[in-house]
Amino acid sequence: MASLTVRQLDEKLKRRLRLRAAKNGRSVEDEVRTILRSAAADADSFAGAAELAHAGAAPVDPARQTAAMRVVLIIGGGIAAYKSLDLIRRLQDRGAHVRCVLTRAAQHFVTPLAAGALAGERAYVDLFDPQSEFDVGHIRLARDADLIVVAPATADLIAKMAHGHADDLATAVLLATDRSILIAPAMNPRMWAGKATQRNLAQLRADGVRLVGPNAGEMAERGEAGTGRMAEPAEIAAAAVAMLHADGALAGRRMLITSGPTSEPLDPVRVLANRSSGKQGHAIAGAAAAAGADVVLVSGPVNLPDPPGVTVVHVETAQQMLVAVERALPADVAIFAAAVADWRPLHVSGSKIKKHGRPPTIALTENPDILSTVAHRKSGRPRLVIGFAAETDDVIGNAEAKLKKKGCDWILANDVSPATGIMGGDRNTVHLVTAAGVESWPPQSKDDVAHSLIERVAAAIADIKR
Numbered sequence: 001m002a003s004l005t006v007r008q009l010d011e012k013l014k015r016r017l018r019l020r021a022a023k024n025g026r027s028v029e030d031e032v033r034t035i036l037r038s039a040a041a042d043a044d045s046f047a048g049a050a051e052l053a054h055a056g057a058a059p060v061d062p063a064r065q066t067a068a069m070r071v072v073l074i075i076g077g078g079i080a081a082y083k084s085l086d087l088i089r090r091l092q093d094r095g096a097h098v099r100c101v102l103t104r105a106a107q108h109f110v111t112p113l114a115a116g117a118l119a120g121e122r123a124y125v126d127l128f129d130p131q132s133e134f135d136v137g138h139i140r141l142a143r144d145a146d147l148i149v150v151a152p153a154t155a156d157l158i159a160k161m162a163h164g165h166a167d168d169l170a171t172a173v174l175l176a177t178d179r180s181i182l183i184a185p186a187m188n189p190r191m192w193a194g195k196a197t198q199r200n201l202a203q204l205r206a207d208g209v210r211l212v213g214p215n216a217g218e219m220a221e222r223g224e225a226g227t228g229r230m231a232e233p234a235e236i237a238a239a240a241v242a243m244l245h246a247d248g249a250l251a252g253r254r255m256l257i258t259s260g261p262t263s264e265p266l267d268p269v270r271v272l273a274n275r276s277s278g279k280q281g282h283a284i285a286g287a288a289a290a291a292g293a294d295v296v297l298v299s300g301p302v303n304l305p306d307p308p309g310v311t312v313v314h315v316e317t318a319q320q321m322l323v324a325v326e327r328a329l330p331a332d333v334a335i336f337a338a339a340v341a342d343w344r345p346l347h348v349s350g351s352k353i354k355k356h357g358r359p360p361t362i363a364l365t366e367n368p369d370i371l372s373t374v375a376h377r378k379s380g381r382p383r384l385v386i387g388f389a390a391e392t393d394d395v396i397g398n399a400e401a402k403l404k405k406k407g408c409d410w411i412l413a414n415d416v417s418p419a420t421g422i423m424g425g426d427r428n429t430v431h432l433v434t435a436a437g438v439e440s441w442p443p444q445s446k447d448d449v450a451h452s453l454i455e456r457v458a459a460a461i462a463d464i465k466r
Ligand SMILES: Cc1cc2nc3c(=O)[nH]c(=O)nc-3n(C[C@H](O)[C@H](O)[C@H](O)COP(=O)(O)O)c2cc1C
Pocket: 075, 076, 077, 078, 079, 080, 103, 104, 105, 106, 152, 153, 154, 155, 156, 157, 186, 187, 188, 191
């Protein structure tokens, strides 16, 4: 059954499946079986999976499909447990699917209901609960994760981990997992400095467990200060994402991406703009971050959420975009997907231009050419500079001319005539134009274009030293 399903998938999906299987240490068949088992546990996801399989897509849980990062968050019994509720959101904001496990002591500080409601999945609390064991089970909780985060990691949990205890769900999961573990210790400064705690931490470090925090500062107890405060949720989430992406194909690479239109003011209420939605540029930024790159996205005004795990600089005009791009350099790779206005009004009126007499004549002046400016830099030029060419006529001819004129390495050209529906739509048909020739990619979703491009980028810079 599994091999039948695999054979029916297209090459790209097979490749992704192989990567996923390799990452999880399973054979491709076992990976498919795991995915199907997981889908079958939920009637809705099973129906969705069947549809996807029929359409030639991998049948995976939608949360996992978009996130591709599964985090088990173990909440220990410390006063900082309330911050872990915020941590759930922070991890989700970065594209993670979060499952929560609460220790018995944690439930004195936060409820499984709150953690479950925020995670969008029931929270797990009891090793001997037959329902939990039937639904997921401690071994699957331990294995069906890309990362285990313990926050707050109490002195007690740290001690149990160091000694291999497994007398409750949290410790059983921690002992059964072969995945990376990140702990965010939180305790009174004297407990933190205690010899036993430091001994246990040395053991955990030797076992490969990673730490984030604790920080120094005021403690929850009045009048207490020192080292022992749990790291802030944003810091923990950032450390988790860094660990998750540490082995990505673009780990350690810095990428600069532009996206969206620019909007050039004429007066306080009117602008010259274009129809770019930013979907393609944002998808590329998300795919680059998911491959482990450190991504700065400079975006014009769009109606899209910021992609998870990406530093986004919001700008309006082409001039602002150029300033933001130059500030974001150096980068290993720069991808210019924004539709930058070629011209802007020469004069910007400080007050609304009134309607009287003949319509005004608007004089235009040229905007900076951001792609060409960066591609022609004498120093600090990114190793790979990629531009986009949105054309309505002679798409490939114009792209080839643009490649030479702008001095970039690759151009992704697409036909944005209204009939194609590409401008603002979810699909794209692109041609990759390089010095070596033209490669036409089949029509596909903008997400798929993004992933294919990122795979190509990773391969192109693989030999360049980080
Ligand atoms: C009000 C209160 C706050 C506590 N805060 C902490 C804390 O921040 N860190 C810690 O290590 N233990 C703290 N403890 C002690 C733990 O709750 C206790 O060691 C418990 O057994 C930890 O269980 P667990 O690690 O299984 O969650 C606190 C206890 C109480 C009553």
